[in-house]
Structure formats: structure tokens, C-alpha cells
Amino acid sequence: MSNFETYLTSRMTGDDSHTLAAYKKNGGYATLERALKEMQPADVTEAVKASGLRGRGGAGFPTGLKWTFMPDPAKDPRKRYLAINADESEPGTCKDRVIMDEDPHGLLEGILLACYAMKCEASYIYVRGEYRHQYDRTAAAIVEAREAGLIGKNILGSGFDCEIHMHKGAGAYICGEETGMMESLEGKRGHPRPKPPFPAGFGLWGQPTTVNNVETIFNVPFIVDKGAEWYRTMGSESSPGNFLVGISGNVNKPGVYEAPLGTNAKELLEADHFAGGVPEGRKLKAWFTGGSSTGMMSADTIDVAMDHDSVKAAGTMLGTAAMIILDDSQCVVRAMQIIARFYDHESCGQCSQCREGCQWLHQIFKRIEDGQGRDGDIDLLTSIGNGMAPGKTICALADAAAIPAHMMVKHFRAELEEHIRDGGCKINKTGKYAPQSAPEPAEAQA
Numbered sequence: 001m002s003n004f005e006t007y008l009t010s011r012m013t014g015d016d017s018h019t020l021a022a023y024k025k026n027g028g029y030a031t032l033e034r035a036l037k038e039m040q041p042a043d044v045t046e047a048v049k050a051s052g053l054r055g056r057g058g059a060g061f062p063t064g065l066k067w068t069f070m071p072d073p074a075k076d077p078r079k080r081y082l083a084i085n086a087d088e089s090e091p092g093t094c095k096d097r098v099i100m101d102e103d104p105h106g107l108l109e110g111i112l113l114a115c116y117a118m119k120c121e122a123s124y125i126y127v128r129g130e131y132r133h134q135y136d137r138t139a140a141a142i143v144e145a146r147e148a149g150l151i152g153k154n155i156l157g158s159g160f161d162c163e164i165h166m167h168k169g170a171g172a173y174i175c176g177e178e179t180g181m182m183e184s185l186e187g188k189r190g191h192p193r194p195k196p197p198f199p200a201g202f203g204l205w206g207q208p209t210t211v212n213n214v215e216t217i218f219n220v221p222f223i224v225d226k227g228a229e230w231y232r233t234m235g236s237e238s239s240p241g242n243f244l245v246g247i248s249g250n251v252n253k254p255g256v257y258e259a260p261l262g263t264n265a266k267e268l269l270e271a272d273h274f275a276g277g278v279p280e281g282r283k284l285k286a287w288f289t290g291g292s293s294t295g296m297m298s299a300d301t302i303d304v305a306m307d308h309d310s311v312k313a314a315g316t317m318l319g320t321a322a323m324i325i326l327d328d329s330q331c332v333v334r335a336m337q338i339i340a341r342f343y344d345h346e347s348c349g350q351c352s353q354c355r356e357g358c359q360w361l362h363q364i365f366k367r368i369e370d371g372q373g374r375d376g377d378i379d380l381l382t383s384i385g386n387g388m389a390p391g392k393t394i395c396a397l398a399d400a401a402a403i404p405a406h407m408m409v410k411h412f413r414a415e416l417e418e419h420i421r422d423g424g425c426k427i428n429k430t431g432k433y434a435p436q437s438a439p440e441p442a443e444a445q446a
């Protein structure tokens with residue numbers, strides 16, 4: 001599919017695409033102005049609902065429906081907030097950074113439209129701490145928009161008031177989980193909250209709050225401008241619109257690409273206008289559909305449409321649509337050990353299943369890779385994973401850690417067995433890539 005309409009990346013050209021001047025030259029904020037004049041807040045929600053837009057933060061929840069969970073302001077006079085999730089810490093995921101870098105005003109216009117629709121008086125953008133450049137670009141855009149009367153009191157003379165604030169995270173994956181993020185925004189340790197209550201009933205400072213991902217909200221001005229019918233001409237029936245796919249690992253052209261949802265993963269990997277294939281004539285060995293938490297799939301599953309239903313039917317999730325590609329020179333056990341180490345490090349420790357489970361998964365994958373795997377380790381991995389997820393803990397980090405372990409056993413059992421039988425990793429024993437398993441961070445620093 002080389003001929004398709006692009007819109008998400010349409011303004012990301014030139015060195016000044018992040019400025020208000022460039023954004024306005026491309027018709028920026030005209031949709032907000034029109035909506036404030038001609039549309040009721042409920043009309044905006046209705047347009048988003050009719051478009052079928054699904055959240056791009058990982059779970060694919062219908063955005064318009066989520067907005068309707070906010071209580072009726074006539075019955076519930078509390079303040080209302082929109083929290084924008086720009087934590088983007090899922091390994092492999094790097095699409096929101098492109099939006100904040102190249103088109104921050106598009107994000108701000110989406111936020112203002114969403115706040116108008118849900119009658120929120122303020123929005124908080126929670127940006128991962130490592131994204132300094134993206135933070136600065138977005139903060140500068142907020143200053144420009146405020147000076148132009150687009151943020152603050154009586155926006156464009158419409159009587160609509162809305163503030164936008166930014167907050168820097170401090171490098172914790174768990175602060176991307178929506179309730180961990182709200183705790184962190186409130187100045188507390190980023191420990192996820194038990195649910196219910198859900199954010200729409202009890203969110204930031206106990207007020208009704210909607211949490212949306214950057215890319216989700218970035219879609220909103222396009223939908224309000226061009227309509228739900230136009231939006232549904234792209235993508236698939238249950239996953240309409242285009243998405244930003246991050247493709248990394250062993251590919252010729254790693255990067256973030258725009259494509260209609262439902263584009264075949266094989267095409268995204270191989271086509272010249274996308275990642276351009278696996279380099280140096282090597283073969284695909286394993287791939288992730290949407291960040292590390294979706295788990296590794298074997299090469300024979302690559303011929304799948306990248307939309308929520310098709311990927312689910314293939315046994316995994318679309319997640320953040322961050323494809324990570326491993327070629328046949330890589331050891332999947334080593335890759336899995338690194339992922340398990342990440343979740344072990346990032347578990348907040350509130351739930352014993354997650355705290356202990358993540359630690360044990362890491363330890364077992366490490367010993368298998370290091371040649372100290374034991375008979376029964378594979379069953380043990382499955383049993384630990386079963387004890388962690390799904391739905392047994394306060395948040396889904398435990399699922400995010402258990403799913404890759406299950407996928408590893410399902411798709412690469414033979415490699416695990418071989419490592420246990422042969423006393424370690426053949427690839428890494430050659431010394432070509434690493435003499436042993438990936439060093440622990442402390443070892444690496446020493």
C-alpha cells in the first residue's frame with residue numbers, strides 16, 4: 001500500500017513546523033475557532049465517537065466513549081481535568097516524541113478541543129523526564145499559544161477558559177500507567193491506585209479526569225475538521241484512521257512511519273517506503289507488534305494486518321504499534337532476559353505477585369541465558385506468569401511482564417530448551433555479539 005492519504009505527518013515538514021507561524025500557515029487553530037463558534041461541546045464528543053478513534057496509548061479503548069464517562073457537570077460541579085500521557089516509556093515506543101518535536105501545536109489544538117468537549121478547565125501534559133527536547137518544544141508552543149489568546153481566559157472571545165500545564169516525569173515506567181501518572185502529578189510517589197474508582201469519577205486531586213495518550217488527542221482536530229466519515233475511509237472497520245508505527249531493531253530504515261491501521265506488518269517491515277527490510281540479506285527471526293509488553297512473535301506470524309482485531313486473532317496485541325525486529329543473528333533468550341530485567345526494575349512493588357514474579361522471571365531467564373538453566377525452568381516460567389496475570393494486581397504492569405514470558409515459551413520453547421540442554425547461548429558463546437548474557441546495569445557501570 002504505497003498510495004494512501006497521510007494526515008498525521010502532513011505538517012511535519014521544514015525546520016519550523018513546531019512554530020505557531022508555520023502551524024497557522026497550514027490552517028492551524030482554524031478548527032478550534034470554528035468549533036468554538038459553531039459546535040456545542042457534545043457535538044465534538046459525538047464526532048470523535050462516530051469516528052471510531054481508539055486510544056493509541058496501548059489498550060485501544062474507544063476515545064469518544066471514554067469521554068462520555070465524565071460526569072454531567074449539571075449534576076457534578078467539581079473541577080474537571082484532561083491528563084495527557086506523554087510518558088512514552090514502553091520499550092520500542094517513540095511516536096509521541098515525534099509529535100511533540102515536530103507538531104506540538106497540533107497536540108495543543110487537540111487538547112483544547114477535548115477540553116471544550118468535556119468541559120475541562122485545565123489539562124496537564126505528563127512528559128517523560130528523558131524527553132527534554134520534546135518538553136521544551138511543547139512548553140514553547142504553550143507560551144506562543146497563550147500569547148495569541150489560544151490558552152487561558154475567554155479563548156478567541158468565545159467565553160471558553162482553559163489552561164494547559166506541563167509536568168516532567170523522573171524516568172519511571174510506572175508513571176505511564178494512568179493512575180500512577182496522576183499520583184505523580186499530585187507530587188506523590190507514582191504508585192498506581194486500585195480501581196474502581198476510575199479516573200472519570202475520581203481522578204486528579206479527586207476530580208473527574210480523562211487520561212489520553214498524545215497521539216490519540218493529536219487525531220482530534222483532523223476528525224473535527226474533516227468529519228467522522230472521512231476518518232472512517234482510512235484504516236479498518238474496527239480500527240479506523242492512520243497510526244504512527246515505530247519500527248526499530250534490525251531494519252534498514254528504523255523510524256516512525258504513518259500508515260493506515262490494518263497495513264500488513266510484512267509490508268511495514270519490508271517495503272522501501274517503510275522500514276526497508278532486514279539488512280545484509282539476513283532473515284527475520286522474531287518481532288514485537290507493539291512494544292516489549294506485547295511479547296515476541298516468531299517470524300512466520302509477520303503476515304498480519306496491524307489493527308486491533310487482526311493482531312488479537314494472531315495471539316497478541318497492537319499495543320503502541322512499536323514494531324521491534326530481531327534478525328537471525330540475535331539470541332531471543334538474551335532479548336527476553338533484557339526485557340524481564342526491565343520489568344523487574346520498573347515494578348513499583350505494591351503487589352506481591354508483580355514484585356516477586358518480575359524478579360523471578362528475570363532471574364530464571366538470566367540463568368537460562370548464562371547456561372545455568374534447570375530442568376523444569378520452562379514450566380516454572382509459565383507457572384509464575386500465570387500467577388501474575390491477567391487482572392490479579394493493582395495495575396497491568398504485571399500483565400506487561402507476564403505476557404512476554406508466555407509468548408517466549410509459546411514461540412521459542414525450542415530455543416529455551418536448547419539453552420538449558422547445551423549449557424547456554426550458542427550465539428553469545430561465539431563472542432560475536434556478547435561473551436555472556438547482557439550485563440546487569442551495575443556490572444555494566446563497573
Ligand SMILES: Cc1cc2nc3c(=O)[nH]c(=O)nc-3n(C[C@H](O)[C@H](O)[C@H](O)COP(=O)(O)O)c2cc1C
Pocket residue numbers: 054055056057058059060061063066085086087088089090173174175176177178179211212213214216217395396397400
Ligand atoms: C505499566 C503501564 C505503562 C503505561 N505507559 C503508558 C505510556 O507511557 N503512555 C501512554 O499513553 N499510556 C501508557 N499506559 C496506558 C495508560 O494507562 C492509559 O491507558 C492510556 O494513557 C490511555 O490513553 P488512550 O486511551 O488515549 O490510549 C501504560 C499502562 C501501563 C499499565
Ligand code: SF4
Pocket residue numbers: 174191192346347348349350351352354355393394395396397398
Ligand atoms: S502490578 Fe506491579 S507495578 Fe502495578 S501496582 Fe502492582 S506492583 Fe505496582
